[in-house]
Amino acid sequence: xxxxxxxxxxxxxxxxxxxxxxxxxxxxxxxxxxxxxxxxxxxxxxxxxxxxxxxxxxxxxxxxxxxxxxxxxxxxxxxxxxxxxxxxxxxxxxxxxxxxxxxxxxxxxxxxxxxxxxxxxxxxxxxxxxxxxxxxxxxxxxxxxxxxxxxxxxxxxxxxxxxxxxxxxxxxxxxxxxxxxxxxxxxxxxxxxxxxxxxxxxxxxxxxxxxxxxxxxxxxxxxxxxxxxxxxxxxxxxxxxxxxxxxxxxxxxxxxxxxxxxxxxxxx
Numbered sequence: 253x254x255x256x257x258x259x260x261x262x263x264x265x266x267x268x269x270x271x272x273x274x275x276x277x278x279x280x281x282x283x284x285x286x287x288x289x290x291x292x293x294x295x296x297x298x299x300x301x302x303x304x305x306x307x308x309x310x311x312x313x314x315x316x317x318x319x320x321x322x323x324x325x326x327x328x329x330x331x332x333x334x335x336x337x338x339x340x341x342x343x344x345x346x347x348x349x350x351x352x353x354x355x356x357x358x359x360x361x362x363x364x365x366x367x368x369x370x371x372x373x374x375x376x377x378x379x380x381x382x383x384x385x386x387x388x389x390x391x392x393x394x395x396x397x398x399x400x401x402x403x404x405x406x407x408x409x410x411x412x413x414x415x416x417x418x419x420x421x422x423x424x425x426x427x428x429x430x431x432x433x434x435x436x437x438x439x440x441x442x443x444x445x446x447x448x449x450x451x452x453x454x455x456x457x458x459x460x461x462x463x464x465x466x467x468x469x470x471x472x473x474x475x476x477x478x479x480x481x482x483x484x485x486x487x488x489x490x491x492x493x494x495x496x497x498x499x500x501x502x503x504x505x506x507x508x509x510x511x512x513x514x515x516x517x518x519x520x
Contacts, residue, residue, distance in 0.1 A: 255271040256273060257271065258270075259341050260342070261364070261403075269366065270365065270367055342364075342401070359413065362414075363412075365409065381405040387402050387403065388403040394414075401415060445499075449503055450506055
């Protein structure tokens with residue numbers, strides 16, 4: 253893999269040369285928008301409705317709309333001056349207990365690798381985080397933006413996760429959620445029993461598949477071989493029932509699964 257960023261990780265007076273690599277990648281199928289009549293790819297233009305002509309990139313500026321409908325103008329040069337200065341340093345600010353970072357703040361993940369395979373300080377840092385069950389919180393500038401980041405030990409490597417800023421998190425109050433209704437004790441007991449039946453010791457992501465991507469690939473293969481793919485089976489409509497009845501039926505259904513039955517016996 254090609255390094256996305258190169259620099260050093262610093263905490264106190266210790267500097268560790270490191271490299272960042274993207275830890276995830278999109279497997280989007282890359283559909284192209286076509287004209288339905290002739291199947292020609294559509295193109296987008298920077299069209300000025302006032303001048304009624306296409307505008308070149310070097311003739312554009314960016315603006316933020318004001319209350320009167322006009323704009324505060326920012327030229328490319330102005331924006332360049334406002335961007336944070338490039339840095340080749342991940343600066344550690346503080347340490348927090350592992351697992352205390354709210355999940356909603358987690359953004360993108362990156363592998364942090366030592367610039368040299370024999371970098372002792374890198375592995376020492378991992379071991380210290382692991383023993384203390386701590387995560388490091390720091391700052392890093394990538395692609396003209398300064399990020400708050402968390403560094404966590406993962407077996408024998410470091411994982412860096414950029415974090416959203418507080419103003420980027422939408423408040424739950426905006427949803428105007430209804431007040432919590434009175435919980436029926438019997439239904440709660442059944443819900444807890446169902447959760448216990450479906451519980452496993454560890455998440456195994458390999459069991460989950462992107463069914464849409466798989467179906468599209470099957471369709472593509474069928475088109476290549478000039479075969480028509482069989483239509484998926486129609487979903488059976490379920491009759492409405494009481495919550496307690498649904499929970500009871502769910503528990504019985506889960507109990508009949510061999511995998512979960514064996515898992516439950518191991519937990520006991």
